[in-house]
Amino acid sequence: MTTLTLIPAKGGSTRLPHKNILPLGGKPLLAWAADAARQSGVCGRIIVSTEDEAVTSVAQQYGIEVPFIRPAELGRDPAGVVQVALHAIQALREQGDEYTRLIILLPTSPFRTADDIRQACALFEQQQAQFLMSVSPFDHTPFAAMKLEDGAVSPWFPDYFGRKSQEMPAAYRPNGAIHVLDVAAFEVARSYFGQPLYAYQMPWPRSLDIDTPADLAMAEAVLAAGLVR
8 A cells, every 4th residue: 555644734713723833741742743654654644634834944944844734714614624635635636636534533532542553454454444433432421411401300321321331332432543544435425434344443642632721631630640651
């Protein structure tokens, strides 16, 4: 396989401005993603896709390639990671570069490790997969969820109401740390939720996702406590 690793890093963010280049443990979030990718040995070409000059400057300071500046609209809602990835594939194709495997690493998941990336790629190859994403268990089971209507609460899942959490089905969520995709299948599906969708399981705190100031403070606390390396 020829592998492209994409680090999407828009400049804007409503809840945490310029979050992709905010410092954590002395280096910007996008550098955490690039370092894990480099150390994994399986990531091939590693690039940042951004529309933002400040993000471009930080990426280049850390030796991360920025081979194009994407259109400004790809840094604003409703555009998402899928549209950014499809644009990157096409932009590089127009430069004469083709890839068969795409790895997407969001900067906001800084605690994924090189070993996580290696294991996710090994599972992708073992399963002869076209779509794989990293997941983690829900902190609180969604089967205990309640709905609020007219000031009163009732269970969303009555069959599980009142049960202990260990008696409920295991439930997992996408954690945004790693996507591994077959490029041809991804371009057809135009989604990274194509089926069958294989899962690489990750524990907390390696699944921590930073989207708010509280998340960033939590990440700093995790580092200070030595819960990740």
